[in-house]
Every structure is written in structure tokens, then in C-alpha cells.
Amino acid sequence: MTEDFLDQKEKEFSIFRVLVGVAIGMLILVSFFAGSFYGEEFGLLPIDEPLPEEIAKETEKEEYIPVMEHERAIIGVVEEVSPAVISIVATKDVPIIERHFDVFEDPFGFRFQVPQYEDRGTERREVGGGSGFIISPEGMVLTNRHVVEDESAEYTIFTNEGEKFDAEVIARDPIQDLAIMRIQGEEIFPTVRLGDSSKAIIGQTAIAIGNALGEFKNTVSVGVVSGLDRTISVIEGGRVYTFEGVIQTDAAINRGNSGGPLLNLDGEVIGINTAMVIGAQNIGFSIPINVAKRTIESVVTHGRIVYPFLGVRYFIVDQKVMEENNLPVDYGAWVVGERGEPAVFPGSAAEKAGMKEWDIILEFDGKRISRDNHLARVIVEYDPGDEISLLIMRDGKEMLVEAVLGERSE
Numbered sequence: 001m002t003e004d005f006l007d008q009k010e011k012e013f014s015i016f017r018v019l020v021g022v023a024i025g026m027l028i029l030v031s032f033f034a035g036s037f038y039g040e041e042f043g044l045l046p047i048d049e050p051l052p053e054e055i056a057k058e059t060e061k062e063e064y065i066p067v068m069e070h071e072r073a074i075i076g077v078v079e080e081v082s083p084a085v086i087s088i089v090a091t092k093d094v095p096i097i098e099r100h101f102d103v104f105e106d107p108f109g110f111r112f113q114v115p116q117y118e119d120r121g122t123e124r125r126e127v128g129g130g131s132g133f134i135i136s137p138e139g140m141v142l143t144n145r146h147v148v149e150d151e152s153a154e155y156t157i158f159t160n161e162g163e164k165f166d167a168e169v170i171a172r173d174p175i176q177d178l179a180i181m182r183i184q185g186e187e188i189f190p191t192v193r194l195g196d197s198s199k200a201i202i203g204q205t206a207i208a209i210g211n212a213l214g215e216f217k218n219t220v221s222v223g224v225v226s227g228l229d230r231t232i233s234v235i236e237g238g239r240v241y242t243f244e245g246v247i248q249t250d251a252a253i254n255r256g257n258s259g260g261p262l263l264n265l266d267g268e269v270i271g272i273n274t275a276m277v278i279g280a281q282n283i284g285f286s287i288p289i290n291v292a293k294r295t296i297e298s299v300v301t302h303g304r305i306v307y308p309f310l311g312v313r314y315f316i317v318d319q320k321v322m323e324e325n326n327l328p329v330d331y332g333a334w335v336v337g338e339r340g341e342p343a344v345f346p347g348s349a350a351e352k353a354g355m356k357e358w359d360i361i362l363e364f365d366g367k368r369i370s371r372d373n374h375l376a377r378v379i380v381e382y383d384p385g386d387e388i389s390l391l392i393m394r395d396g397k398e399m400l401v402e403a404v405l406g407e408r409s410e
Helices: 002-041 053-059 067-084 289-302 319-325 375-379
Strands: 085-105 111-134 140-143 154-158 164-172 179-183 205-212 216-236 239-249 261-263 268-276 284-288 306-309 314-316 333-335 360-364 387-394 397-404 406-409
Touching: 067 085, 067 111, 067 205, 067 216, 067 261, 085 140, 085 205, 085 216, 111 205, 140 289, 154 179, 164 289, 179 289, 205 268, 239 268, 239 375, 268 289, 284 289, 360 375
Parallel strands: none
Antiparallel strands: 085 111, 085 154, 111 140, 140 179, 154 164, 164 179, 205 216, 205 261, 216 239, 239 284, 261 268, 268 284, 306 406, 314 333, 333 360, 360 387, 387 397
């Protein structure tokens, strides 16, 4: 009885499996035919048929470049340039002043301490530093002026490989925050390649290398070119310096990075890292390398840094300056003295040309002077001794004067 019952159940289970298999097969067939029908109805295509030409063109894209290629490019730049990026350390003898307290008693019996200071001679100390990069096989180095500002200090250079060299400052730029040094040694040094900063584009990758915080040599930070043609003012030693046309970047520039290179993905230097905004998030500035090229050329040619010099103090005129001072024009360079200083430098090219205070320089050798085209920016395109013409306005009347540019050196 039991065996008959089990045989019966087995037969029922086999029939059930057959029915399930048939049902699944029917579902597959229905799905296939329905897919074909609705695919045609709604414009869908079987996966094994090619896309129509008009759709294929729309889906075509440029070849995808993986992120790793970008990383390889950065790594390649760092490996190529790092041997030519150096750390600069300034040292000097500083006085050792020892303080102690002497106890005195006044006539009324009150005791009190009076600080006394005693000179214990001098000791050698590190007083500053920064970064730089080698621009010639003979060991010429480009850095910031404020890195090597102290003329009484001695400077030592450390390479990325840990080699140590003495170095001398050849020239400090009187206008730009630039300086040229020379490594004292007979070796042939690795160099950087100088690019063309006029081709820099907002958004392109920017790589900064330098001696961060004066402690972490050849620190690398990566960002983008955030802005171009910026104007910034920097306070150094109680004086305010204005730099025009600088490159803004979000590649982190820390104290000690000053003087280091700002690079593109081709490994070319496009700027010299010079300043950061304190309290901001990665807002740094670099002097365009094209500006530095003139400094380098001047040192190579003249042995010092020279600039053409007109010899006037001025304010750039715009709509606001015109309205506030009742001027006849809304552009130009208004020749005005400042803080007791004369508007026209004695013995300068401007004085020899007959210029006077309150004159407005409208054009410099045919180039219109405006907020976007400062006199300082125009004049650096010339050399000392060049003859130029100035269109000026005096007492509401335009007049043309001729001048021979003088020389401003370090």
C-alpha cells in the first residue's frame, strides 16, 4: 500500500515538472515575439543590427583619456623638474642678548626687580629662506626678491638630492619681486624649461613645487590656473609693492614656496610663485615667466637689472577719478606728487622733456593709457635710451612732447 502511494506521488510530481517546463518555454516564446513587435512599434532595434547612420553620428565622441594619463603627466613633470628646484636658506650672525633681573631696594625698604640685558656676542642663525629653480647649467637661479632681501645675510642652496652649495645674489629686481642668484660651484646643473606665460589658459592644470614652510623641500601641489592678469599689492618691509598681470592659481602656495616654479603639464615654467592670500582657501599668485625673461636677459646682457625710466608719479584716471577731481578725460596717467614727493623726478627723462605736475599722459608712443593698460605696463616694453613721444593734456589742451627714456637699475 505504501509503495503504491509513493509511486502515485512520484508520477504526480513528474507531471508537475513537465507542466512547469512547458509554461516557462511558452513565456520565453511570448517574450521574444512581444519584444520584436514592440521593438518595431516603439522604434527599438534588435541588438545584433547596426545603428542607423544618423544615430551613430550623434553617439560618436572623442577618444576618452583615462584619469591615469593625467596622473602620469603630473608625475612625469615632477620627476623632470624636481632636480632643478632648490631650497634657499639665509643665515647671519645675530647678537645674543641675555636677560637677567637685579634686585634693588629703595630707601623705604621696598624691594623690586629691574631687568638687565647683557650682550653675549653673536651666533650664527637661520633667518629666512624660500625656494628657487636653476635656469642655466652654470648654476644661475631665479627666485623672489623677498627671499633674498637681506643684504647682510649669507645664502646656502640645497638641491633635491641633498647637496649643499654656497650662493651669491647677483641682482635684485627694483620693480618686480624677482632676484637672480648664482651657485658657487663648478658642476653642471640640471635646469628647467621656460614656457610662454602668454599662452596660459584659465582652467589648465598648474603644478607648484617648492620648499613648503621652509621645512618640506620640493613639496608638490596641483591645481589649476584660476585667473589671469591680476593686480595685487604686497607689503614688504613696511613698503607697499604693486604687481600687475600676475597669474592666480589654486595650487597650494605656502610660506617657503616663494620663488618656486609654477608649471604646466608640458613641464614648462609659466610662473614664479610669489604670494598667497592669508585666511583664504588656496588663492595664490605667480609672476608670469615672460616678465622674468626680461630680468634674466638684462642680467645676462648688462650684469644687472635695468628698466627704462620716465620719472613721474601718477594716478591712473578712470570715471571715478575724473568725477572726483573734475578732470576733462576719464583715462590717462595723471601726474601728481605724493606724501611730499615730487610729481616729476629731478633730472629724469620727464623733467628734461618739460613735463609738469597735473599733466595727464594720454598716450605713450601712440599707446592709450588706461586702467587696463597702465603706464608701468607699457613702459617695460622699451629700453633705456629709446626715444618716445607722449601725448599729454595740460590745462585742457592736448600737446605732444618728445622724451628719451632714462635708466632705473637696482
